[in-house]
Amino acid sequence: TEAFDRIEASETAEPVLLDPFGWPIFAVNHKKGLMTDLKVRQAVQAALPFDDMLFAAFGNDKFFQTDGALYPEGWAWHTEAGTEAYNQNDQEKAAALLEEADYDGTPLRILTSRQYEFHYQMAEVARMALEMAGFTVKMDVVDWATLAQNRDNPDLWDIYITHSPFLPEPALIASLFPSAREGWDNPEKNEILSRFTTESDPEARREVFAELQQIVLDDVGFIKVGNFNSLQGQAAGLEGVEPSPWPAFWNAHKADPAQ
Secondary structure, three states: OOOHHHHHHOOOEEEEEEEEEEEEEEEEOOOOOHHHOHHHHHHHHHHOOHHHHHHHHHOOHHHEEOOOOOOOOOOOOOOOOOHHHOOOOOHHHHHHHHHHOOOOOOOEEEEEEOOOHHHHHHHHHHHHHHHHHOOOEEEEEEOHHHHHHHOOOOOOOOEEEEEEEOOOOHHHOHHHOOOOOOOOOOHHHHHHHHHHHHOOOHHHHHHHHHHHHHHHHHOOOOEEOOEEEEEEEEEOOEEOOOOOOOOOOOOOEEOOOOO
């Protein structure tokens, strides 16, 4: 993101900003460890200051939106269901939830990497808020290859940080399925997900998706941090380049110098 002004001032290039591109995610370990307790998951969700995390990650609100909906406005899947649980930034509430959970100070292990520096910056801000709420936090900062290996072992982490572009079909979001590495195997969610993946009527699917988003936030299936934008560049004088998650140059062409 720090390259935006340099590209914008260049005589040979122009910035291409995809707004929004995708979402950073705190993936939750539902198989083993602290986060198998709903009260602990809710405490994490209550404590996190998403505005601060996104500012730390991207530095300028040109590049992000603090948004709890799983899909942003303008998408067919956009719904506000359950978003009252998003961005609470309430460490006192989180502390009360930890007391209800009889939390004993066991370290909350956050697995992250500096290969994506914005992951690490979000984790650092999250760590401070979680410690204010009463968590003991252990940051496990590794290279991406090690993270990709360790996240497959539920003994090694409680939260790991990743991101994804917004996918056109919600059934492509792996974290929704109990077969994913996070192992979110909630019977009520599974029933909703089954109805969603077997329904063919588009309007009915949108209604079921609202139920699905509601339970993601209620049960803290995973934690969406917000929306973020991606920056690419193009040569000055190039036309027809549409912002997209991956560069695609169909219909791109040099501008006609006669125009």
